[in-house]
Amino acid sequence: MSRSPRSAALQMVPPAPAAAPAPTNARTTDAARPAPANEPYATAHDAVFTLVRLLLNRGIRPERIAQDTGISVSCLDDPDGRVPLSGFNALWALTAQVLEHPGIALDLHERYPDNRMHFVAHLGMRCATMREAIDQWGKYAYLVSESDSVRYETHGRTAYFIYQCMDPRFASRWFAEHYMALALFYARMFTGEPLAVHRATFMHSDPGTALAADYQRAFGVAPEFGAAQNALVFDAALLDLPFRTADPYLRHFLVTQADELMARLEPEARMASRVVQTLNLLLSKGQPLTLDEVAATLKLPVRRVRLLLESEGETFRELLNTVRREAAAHYLKQGLTVSQTAYLLGFSEPSALQHAFKRWYQQSAGQFQSEQGQVHAEDGKKVSAFGKLRREA
Missing domain, CATH: 1.10.10.60 (Homeodomain-like)
Known part of the structure; x- marks a missing residue:
């Protein structure tokens, strides 16, 4: 009998005792939020795996990672491993601190081990066009993170790629920056084209000039902050660019597997x-x-x-x-x-x-x-x- 993906979630360990609460007018990070008893999970296959490896390579011991994030690294190589979003947010913050790189979410995909892509990315890779790939990502976003929403809109000759964390308890700049940078990276890889964006907008506030170069490198434009949505704005004609990685035969089997996995995961949410x-x-x-x-x-x-x-x-x-x-x-x-x-x-x-x-x-x-x-x-x-x-x- 196959295991339930939820049952393969990374082992959570009790976090260290909480520090005294900050004054009500002090700013706190997403990672500092107490973890709700009922929260969505995300895959540990790509981003979590890479973040933990970066920490281990910097000499951070597994016990420290567990203490600061509540995540045990013992199941990292499990392809079905999933982590709660509170721990994921804490892991982003810890890695940014240890690496002294607050823009880590904008270039983490460049640090992925060779050929380490999530199942949904492999499915998108085999689609015929960017339009079809975004549709598939939106349909199966739940397999990546139970709170993700991904879609595109078109207004005349302009298209918008839109990412949103649908659970406001865990929305953070880490997820928005990572998934939008990753989307553009994959789109360029799968089409073989440079794919310029006209605008990049983020719902979070401006994190400061220290990240200006990271944003420029990731998107080729200076982003707008405090926006109504996380979006990449580009020419709508690009939606129908053919993917050089398209494979309808393999896509058929990947879709079948994705449907089966969704049927197993969703009832456990x-x-x-x-x-x-x-x-x-x-x-x-x-x-x-x-x-x-x-x-x-x-x-x-x-x-x-x-x-x-x-x-x-x-x-x-x-x-x-x-x-x-x-x-x-x-x-x-x-x-x-x-x-x-x-x-x-x-x-x-x-x-x-x-x-x-x-x-x-x-x-x-x-x-x-x-x-x-x-x-x-x-x-x-x-x-x-x-x-x-x-x-x-």
């Missing part, structure tokens, strides 16, 4: 993670953030969703608050008004968001925007169904 990701999906489409909508999207009875959440020690209200809290901060950073943000997040009125925001962040929404230095006048900006800012004519 925590309901809390599925609900959080579905709420983010509904939010991106401008649909109501209700339990009924979530259950309908998951094609499950409302009562079944509620019972599964209760069995995991979660409630729908708590998860909805998590999504709203992260989304509210993101929208306000972009310069949306409190009224616009309240509308997008389904609050009955702006004052309800104000009360919730002060409870979440111990400061008013206005104070939060002032500290971010991104207060904008109400100049006709609105949010589309995809959550993108567009200036009305």
Whole structure:
């Protein structure tokens, strides 16, 4: 009998005792967040494997890696190995610190051992065009990370490759930088073309001038930060460039295997993670953030969703608050008004968001925007169904 991929997850070890909590006005890294009991997992095959190898080569002992990230390296060579995203984020931060290279996510793919690609990358490699490869990545993104969303959009002659972590508890610049740099690297490799991008946008704030050269090297352009989405913008005609690595025969068998793996993995996903990701999906489409909508999207009875959440020690209200809290901060950073943000997040009125925001962040929404230095006048900006800012004519 074959093992369940989830059962092959890398062994987690108890982390070191937590340090005293930072003051409420201090910034903390994603890696410093406490690991929720129910969280999504990601593959350990490529990025995690390479990060750990870099640390070991620098003389960092496995015990130190386990202490700082909660990840044991004993199962690294297991092709089915998976790690929780909290540990993955901590591993990124530790590697950046040890290597003194904060731009590690932008060039990690260059450090992969020869021919070490994830199964989904092998599938994309055998597709006929970039368009088909992105479609396949989006369909099977769950096999790479249970919180990943990958897609493309076209607007006239312009195309957008869009990456999003659908669980706001674990969204970080590490994942956005890595997957977008990796996507461009693979696209160039599989087509054999230089493939210039016009713009690169990131949802996270500007990490500083120390990374400017790394971004320029990865994308060929200076990125825009605090954007509505993580995206690479390029000519839509490139979507139909043929892949020189295309192999329809091999692709057929890879798709069959991917479907079988999805069928085994998805039923094991925590309901809390599925609900959080579905709420983010509904939010991106401008649909109501209700339990009924979530259950309908998951094609499950409302009562079944509620019972599964209760069995995991979660409630729908708590998860909805998590999504709203992260989304509210993101929208306000972009310069949306409190009224616009309240509308997008389904609050009955702006004052309800104000009360919730002060409870979440111990400061008013206005104070939060002032500290971010991104207060904008109400100049006709609105949010589309995809959550993108567009200036009305």
